[in-house]
Amino acid sequence: MEKNLEEIFQAKIDREEKIEPKDWMPDAYRKTLVRQISQHAHSEIIGMLPEGNWITRAPTLRRKVALMAKVQDEAGHGLYLYSAAETLGVDRVELFEQLNSGKAKYSSIFNYPTLSWADIGSVGWLVDGAAIMNQVPLCRCSYGPYARAMVRVCKEESFHQRQGFEILLNLSKGSQAQKDMLQESVNRWWWPAMMMFGPADGDSPNTQQSMKWKIKRFTNDDLRQKFVDVAYEQAKVLNVTLPDPDIKWNEERGHYDYGVINWDEFWNVVKGNGPCNKERLAARNKAWDEGQWVREAALAHAEKRANRKSKKVA
Amino acid sequence: MNEWPLWEIFIRSKNGLSHKHVGSLHATDEEMAMQNARDVYTRRSEGISIWVVESKHISASDPDEGESLFDPANDKVYRHPTFYNLPDELKHM
Numbered sequence: 001m002e003k004n005l006e007e008i009f010q011a012k013i014d015r016e017e018k019i020e021p022k023d024w025m026p027d028a029y030r031k032t033l034v035r036q037i038s039q040h041a042h043s044e045i046i047g048m049l050p051e052g053n054w055i056t057r058a059p060t061l062r063r064k065v066a067l068m069a070k071v072q073d074e075a076g077h078g079l080y081l082y083s084a085a086e087t088l089g090v091d092r093v094e095l096f097e098q099l100n101s102g103k104a105k106y107s108s109i110f111n112y113p114t115l116s117w118a119d120i121g122s123v124g125w126l127v128d129g130a131a132i133m134n135q136v137p138l139c140r141c142s143y144g145p146y147a148r149a150m151v152r153v154c155k156e157e158s159f160h161q162r163q164g165f166e167i168l169l170n171l172s173k174g175s176q177a178q179k180d181m182l183q184e185s186v187n188r189w190w191w192p193a194m195m196m197f198g199p200a201d202g203d204s205p206n207t208q209q210s211m212k213w214k215i216k217r218f219t220n221d222d223l224r225q226k227f228v229d230v231a232y233e234q235a236k237v238l239n240v241t242l243p244d245p246d247i248k249w250n251e252e253r254g255h256y257d258y259g260v261i262n263w264d265e266f267w268n269v270v271k272g273n274g275p276c277n278k279e280r281l282a283a284r285n286k287a288w289d290e291g292q293w294v295r296e297a298a299l300a301h302a303e304k305r306a307n308r309k310s311k312k313v314a
Numbered sequence: 315m316n317e318w319p320l321w322e323i324f325i326r327s328k329n330g331l332s333h334k335h336v337g338s339l340h341a342t343d344e345e346m347a348m349q350n351a352r353d354v355y356t357r358r359s360e361g362i363s364i365w366v367v368e369s370k371h372i373s374a375s376d377p378d379e380g381e382s383l384f385d386p387a388n389d390k391v392y393r394h395p396t397f398y399n400l401p402d403e404l405k406h407m
């Protein structure tokens with residue numbers, strides 16, 4: 001029986017039909033999705049912290065409203081994704097607790113600090129740029145609610161990358177100090193952005209199953225390659241050098257070759273030892289704890305209003 | 315802590331079109347659900363009207379019963395205009 005259901009399920013996926021919340025699905029499919037979607041949601045939420053850091057110090061009002069709108073979008077992305085995860089039978093508070101306790105992971109990129117204004121540009125250009133590479137194929141993910149959430153997310157992301165690029169473009173036309181700030185920032189963000197696509201294909205044991213289920217459409221290395229190819233051309237417009245002496249065009253492959261990624265650094269940050277892991281989790285927990293009374297008061301208020309209404313009716 | 319109830323959000327993008335399901339969110343009551351829906355789902359003028367419905371009030375058909383529910387329509391081809399044989403001379407019908 002079980003076997004039969006799994007075959008029907010896979011056949012549906014092979015026909016490019018979507019899976020919806022109440023459809024039968026293998027436990028492992030459900031688990032994989034809950035993990036992936038909730039990690040994705042956590043990344044959107046934690047991702048607000050490094051950028052929020054610069055809102056009060058944005059150099060102009062134009063930059064400030066753009067940055068606020070972007071950070072607000074990221075909160076929305078977190079919400080769409082938590083909602084998608086909830087259709088699989090988990091509740092949001094449970095997911096928050098996994099994040100706050102450090103049990104759940106989020107994208108390691110957000111464990112790096114935003115030290116200069118140029119970093120806000122680099123985050124938009126490279127971090128949102130890499131995120132878009134990852135997210136566009138997810139719009140075709142086999143799980144309906146996730147795919148639909150990603151369509152909304154992707155629509156909103158393109159302004160994020162453009163506003164970042166514009167910040168950097170302005171710096172690239174500025175004083176020597178501004179140009180130096182730009183280069184220094186790109187030097188710090190390039191490699192962590194490259195790591196956003198996850199371990200090399202050989203070290204990513206779940207990729208094959210996820211591709212079979214059409215949760216994933218491309219491997220980590222495929223996406224990373226696309227990113228390098230695009231970013232290299234964009235870097236020329238900014239007159240910056242990517243901090244990888246091995247990047248060069250490979251005529252045969254039709255792609256840019258690139259240098260070796262420092263996977264020790266990657267795993268070290270995943271394990272909690274990046275420059276900002278502790279700070280990020282502390283900020284998240286503080287917000288959650290300090291919001292406790294607000295959540296309770298809002299519930300109490302709603303209850304009181306509902307009671308008053310029902311009394312009137314009676 | 316009790317979790318805030320879940321609400322389903324429906325948005326009419328412009329007059330003349332139906333409300334369409336866009337997603338869900340948590341809120342303590344309909345007023346908060348409405349405000350949150352505005353902030354989350356219409357930040358770029360995606361809508362001119364919002365419906366919020368608490369999720370627990372929606373009953374959904376069971377996909378496992380899909381066959382018995384929707385099959386009866388399959389063998390009723392006479393409900394479609396193409397079922398009827400009319401001469402080619404007859405235009406615009």
Ligand SMILES: [Fe+2]
Nearest residue numbers: 044073074077
């Ligand atoms: Fe986002």
Ligand SMILES: [Fe+2]
Nearest residue numbers: 074128157160
């Ligand atoms: Fe973004």
